[in-house]
Amino acid sequence: MSVRVLAFALATSCLISCVGPAAEVRTSDPALVETQSGMVSGVVEGEVVAFKGIPFAKPPVGDLRWRAPQPAEGWEGVRAAESYGSDCMQVPFAADAAPLRTEPSEDCLYLNVWKPAAARPGDDLPVIVWIYGGGWVNGGSSPAVYDGGPTAREGIVFLSFNYRLGRFGFFAHPALTAADEDDGWLGNYGYMDQLAALEWVQKNIEAFGGDPGNVTIMGESAGGGSVVNLLTSSQAYGLFHRALAMSAPARMDSMLKPLQADSVPDAEADGAGFAQWAGVTSHGADALAGLRALPAETVVAGTGMFNTPVAPASGPMIDGTILQGADRVLAQGGQIKVPTMAGAVSEDIGFGPELSPEELFAQYPDPDAARAAYADLASKPGQLRRFMYADRFMQEPARFIVKAQAKAGFPAYHYRYGYVAESMRDEWSGMPHANEIPFFLNTVEARYGEALTQADRDAAALINSYLVNFARTGDPNGPGLPDWPAFESDDPNVMNITFENAEAGEDPWQARLDVNEALAEQGGASGN
Structure with a gap:
């Protein structure tokens, strides 16, 4: 068990043991569900109940910027889960086929669940987890075309979530490496969010009537690439059982930089270049404090799709912990073996x-x-x-x-x-x-x-x-x-x-x- 998974388990163990008969009575209402952090109330939409804006980790702000996601704090009483949490900080893409419906924010680690209204704990319904695309710099769970209601009506528990993007989600710097605040979990913070959301599913989806032993991950474009990276990550074993990769750029090893390297350009060098552009010229703990004090608008500058870059930005990186290199792992047969669908559209994209x-x-x-x-x-x-x-x-x-x-x-x-x-x-x-x-x-x-x-x-x-x-x-x-x-x-x-x-x-x-x-x-x- 990783240090991060252990932290989640310890933080929620009391909540698991404390759910008693009173909670069972309260959750007889299909719009009330007891999660390990507390009770949530959803909105009945015909044959489906929608729960939106459930936190699956603490807001990754302040000292938690560029940290692995930390366990969400619990709450007393009933939390209204009636509207989307903010999509993650980004420069929105004007021509996006799936426009956002929230104001992006650094405080964005929220998820959404749609379940059949008749679903109860123990029903063991199949679960689908949606991972949005957007080039790892754009996207979110709020777009109308990502609504899980129509699929939930077919007897599925459908879940979507946000993960950090751009420099918030994929960033390396010598000061971060030196501090090593999360026992080697560095660089790919957006992928850490994806793993944390899937861990939340394992701990909580049964309360919504879902089967934690039958989880399908699906995503398109960068979301499809995320599916492939989860398929080839040892950290994702046991978190899903089927995979659908849509328009997934699955041969990207040569396009990804290592987090740290001696002889080739690496992600740490990109982070240092951004720091210099942003005016953070100190070193060590002072540099880390300076970077975390930067306004979100400075960190996100020039990172949206088709924006003119203003400073280096790495994107996903080979970190040796989560990403080993999907091409190589697939070619060597080291991927997670599960039933898989994959494909592309008839007039898909490529660059050259x-x-x-x-x-x-x-x-x-x-x-x-x-x-x-x-x-x-x-x-x-x-x-x-x-x-x-x-x-x-x-x-x-x-x-x-x-x-x-x-x-x-x-x-x-x-x-x-x-x-x-x-x-x-x-x-x-x-x-x-x-x-x-x-x-x-x-x-x-x-x-x-x-x-x-x-x-x-x-x-x-x-x-x-x-x-x-x-x-x-x-x-x-x-x-x-x-x-x-x-x-x-x-x-x-x-x-x-x-x-x-x-x-x-x-x-x-x-x-x-x-x-x-x-x-x-x-x-x-x-x-x-």
């Missing part, structure tokens, strides 16, 4: 320089094979670049994830999501990055409003049914759904969901993914 087709093909171990794989795009340089980088960054990594789990002998399911809402088909020829989320979570009404059609509703019901079945059993298949066979080395099928239908079979992009797999295995960085 504006090279000519010949320059692009020359990067591959077998340029002729690459030319053949992309023959239909060779005369369209712009599209070729876009699809080639997306294949490197999202499409092939999705197959890499399911291939690793299938090789380990666990059920794995590969998808490509290409259904586009009818109102957007004049604008989008395929599904853009992040826009599949309302379909998976069946929140399309919040996304499309009066423009929503029956076909859109049916598409959302289909993929949400696959999700719910997967959370229940580890297998997405169910009555009335198109058959989705598990991925096998001799049957590398993909569930292809398009405007017209959902059908599993041979991947039409297999040759493209094969050449990008060869590129990744020779050391070509995804998206570079």
